[in-house]
Structure formats: C-alpha cells, structure tokens
Amino acid sequence: MEFFLDTADVDEIREIAAWGILDGVTTNPSLIKKSGRDFKEVVREIAGICSGPISAEVTAMDTNGMLEQARQLKSDLPNNVIIKIPCTPEGLAATKVLTQEGVDTNVTLIFSASQALMAAKAGATYVSPFIGRIDDTGHDGMNLIAEIMETWAQYDISTKVLAASIRHPTHVLQCMQLGAHTATMPAKIFRQLMKHPLTDKGLEGFMRDWAEVEAAGKA
Ligand code: E4P
Numbered sequence: 001m002e003f004f005l006d007t008a009d010v011d012e013i014r015e016i017a018a019w020g021i022l023d024g025v026t027t028n029p030s031l032i033k034k035s036g037r038d039f040k041e042v043v044r045e046i047a048g049i050c051s052g053p054i055s056a057e058v059t060a061m062d063t064n065g066m067l068e069q070a071r072q073l074k075s076d077l078p079n080n081v082i083i084k085i086p087c088t089p090e091g092l093a094a095t096k097v098l099t100q101e102g103v104d105t106n107v108t109l110i111f112s113a114s115q116a117l118m119a120a121k122a123g124a125t126y127v128s129p130f131i132g133r134i135d136d137t138g139h140d141g142m143n144l145i146a147e148i149m150e151t152w153a154q155y156d157i158s159t160k161v162l163a164a165s166i167r168h169p170t171h172v173l174q175c176m177q178l179g180a181h182t183a184t185m186p187a188k189i190f191r192q193l194m195k196h197p198l199t200d201k202g203l204e205g206f207m208r209d210w211a212e213v214e215a216a217g218k219a
Contacts, residue, residue, distance in 0.1 A: 001176055004052070004184035006164065008035035008042050012187035013049050019190070024052030026106070026128070026164065026184040028084065029059060040076055047078040053125075055106045057084035058094070066094035074103055082125060084108050087115045092122045099123030106162065113147040120152075120159035126182065130165035131175070141165070142174050149179045169193045 002023035005016055008031040016022050025046050032039050039056075047054045056077065058069040070083040082104040085091040095105050099122065106126040107119035111134060116127045129148060131141030148161055160181035166172060169192045172183045213219050 002052070002160075002182040003190070004162070004182060005190070006031070006166070006184040006186055008032050008037070008046065009187070010042065010045050010049060013046055016187055016190050017050050022050055022052065023182070024054060025050050026055040026084070026162075028057050028108070040073075043081060044077055047080050051080055053082045053104060054080055055084040056081050057108065061088075061090060063090045063093040066091065067097055070094065070098055070103060082106055087119055092118055095119060095122040095124050108164070111144070113144065113151050116148045116161070117151060120157050124159050126160045126162040128162045128164040128184070131163055131171055132165035132167040135167065142171070142178070145175055145178050145180055
C-alpha cells in the first residue's frame with residue numbers, strides 16, 4: 001500500500017513527508033500552474049524532499065514529442081522522477097518505448113478498465129484511474145477501481161493501480177479495501193485521514209491530568 005501526495009506545493013510536501021509515511025508525489029500541468037513555479041525547478045525540489053516516485057507529466061500530444069520530453073526530463077531531473085503520460089494511442093506507444101528503455105511511467109487520465117488494461121499491456125509502471133472526476137459526472141468512480149482490480153486478479157500484472165482524483169478520506173479506505181496498490185491525494189485528505197475529535201478530546205484530558213501529576217511533584 002502506497003500513499004502519494006497530489007500537489008506541487010513544496011511546503012505541503014515537507015509537512016506530510018515529516019510524518020514518515022509519504023511514498024511519492026504526483027504532479028500534473030494544472031498543479032504546476034497552481035504552484036506558480038518553473039516546472040523543472042519545482043519537480044527537482046520535490047524529488048529532493050521525497051525519495052519515492054515523483055510523477056512529471058509530458059505535454060506533447062505525439063509519440064515522438066512525448067519521448068523527446070520524457071528523455072529530457074529523465075536526463076535533467078533526479079532519478080526518482082517518473083514520466084506521466086496521457087492515456088491516448090500516442091501515449092501508449094510512448095509508454096511501450098519508455099518501458100523498453102527502463103523508464104518508469106504513470107499512465108494518467110484513465111476512465112475505463114479497458115484503458116487501464118491497454119496501459120498495463122504497454123508496460124506502464126502505474127495506471128491512474130480518476131475516481132472523483134467520474135463521481136462528478138453522476139457515476140460511481142469506485143466501480144472503476146473494483147472493475148480494474150477484478151481484471152488484475154485474473155492475470156499476473158505487475159502494473160500498479162494508482163487511485164487518483166481522490167476527493168475524501170472514504171475514497172482512500174474504499175480503494176485500499178478493493179486492493180488498489182496506491183492512492184494519490186491532496187494534503188487536506190492526509191490531514192483528514194489522521195483527524196478524530198475523540199483523539200483530540202482524549203489527549204486534552206490526559207494532558208490536563210498529567211499537569212496535575214507534575215504540579216503534585218509526582219512525575
Ligand atoms: C493524478 O495524478 C491527478 O493529478 C489528480 O489526482 C487529478 O485530480 P483532480 O481530479 O482533483 O484534478
């Protein structure tokens with residue numbers, strides 16, 4: 001089970017990395033735009049904070065353009081940077097070549113089990129089904145995770161299923177219950193996963209009582 005952060009905000013990455021349970025980071029062109037920073041500069045900094053796989057996305061639409069960008073990213077950025085590729089026929093061809101070259105990939109914008117299967121067949125290291133964006137259309141994104149995991153169970157597929165576009169903590173739990181290998185989520189969801197009012201209340205009581213133990217010189 002892997003937990004990734006879905007952000008290009010280095011302060012958030014530092015905060016969650018300090019918890020000791022961060023396995024990787026995913027970025028995309030929109031998250032890079034939100035950071036307001038230079039693409040390679042921010043990905044380089046992220047790769048220095050988290051040693052796990054850091055997804056950097058290609059923006060070319062044709063296979064040769066994708067390959068050129070991917071190779072450039074691999075040569076300019078730290079080793080833990082992996083290449084995020086859109087799930088298109090051109091992306092599939094680029095994934096196949098990069099896999100042959102030993103480059104790890106994350107095939108993104110997956111909305112059907114058949115797309116996930118095609119990306120796995122091309123050798124993708126990760127496939128990223130987008131749950132929340134399916135929920136947004138009035139369908140249940142979790143059905144896609146279930147369908148993919150059911151398909152995976154029939155074969156010896158090494159491609160990891162990376163649940164993406166996660167909107168709330170229950171999404172994370174349900175994905176893990178279905179056996180998804182990885183979930184990528186915003187920092188807000190990491191915080192929500194840890195938060196419980198009874199933990200806060202219980203701790204408050206313990207601290208209050210302990211202060212009295214100390215005041216009585218019995219600590
Ligand atoms: C995954 O890698 C994507 O960056 C991300 O999960 C998209 O999520 P969104 O639908 O919240 O934009």
